[in-house]
Amino acid sequence: MKKIQIITLFPEMFEGVLNSSMMWKAQKEKAVEFRIINLRDFGLGPRKQVDDTPYGGGDGMLLMPEPLFGAINDAKNYAKGSKVVLMTPKGQRWKQSEARGWADSSDDYILVCGRYEGYDERILTLVDKQVSVGDYVLTGGELPAMTIIDSIVRLIPGVLGGENSAEIESFSDGETLEFPQYTRPEVFNEMGVPKVLLSGNHAEIAKWRQENSEKAE
Secondary structure (H helix, E strand, C coil): EEEEEEEEEEHHHHHHHHHCCHHHHHCCCCCCCEEEHHHHHHHHCCEEEEEECCCCCCCCCCCHHHHHHHHHHHHHHHHCCCCCEEEEEECCCCCCCHHHHHHHHCCCCCEEEEECCCCCHHHHHHHHHECCCCCCCCCHHHHHHHHEEEEEEECCCCCCCCCCHHCCCCCCCEEECCCCCCCCCCCECCCECCCHHHHCCHHHHHHHHHHHHCCCC
């Protein structure tokens, strides 16, 4: 069973996502175990402080090293050997090939969700990989973490369903987008299904689908 732990200041954000649809099914099938760690539990002092102003001045607050070290070490003790992954715009761009590799791997993961203006740089000594979901900035790492979790877990054998479902999807070969697909009714608002898809000629259907798969930019 793959173990995925998430370190966050907003654990409630994950409740609906991880307990619905394929994420719920993956847990039911014991393909994955999720564990949410509230960073505030490792905060300092009576107010459970987790952030402070940056040395050298500047706007905003940074996540302090002590709470992050405490939370990461707690996660490592729970699942020894887990890879620590930091959600950050400075990280490597997430791709379908990465999701496939992580799904197939026997590794467990600890996803660290940043907040505020960033984090104390010293936490990078515990980080194995930095990941970005795009060239833009969000208010925290929670949404990127959800995206990465979804992209990985759905590829674990037995989670998605159909044997070939993941093989025909966009980016499954690293560069093409999935071909157009149609279902009943045959005609809707005077728009019909391409005749080749109704022909029963599997060779022609395969050719049409290949010709109509778009190259990703």
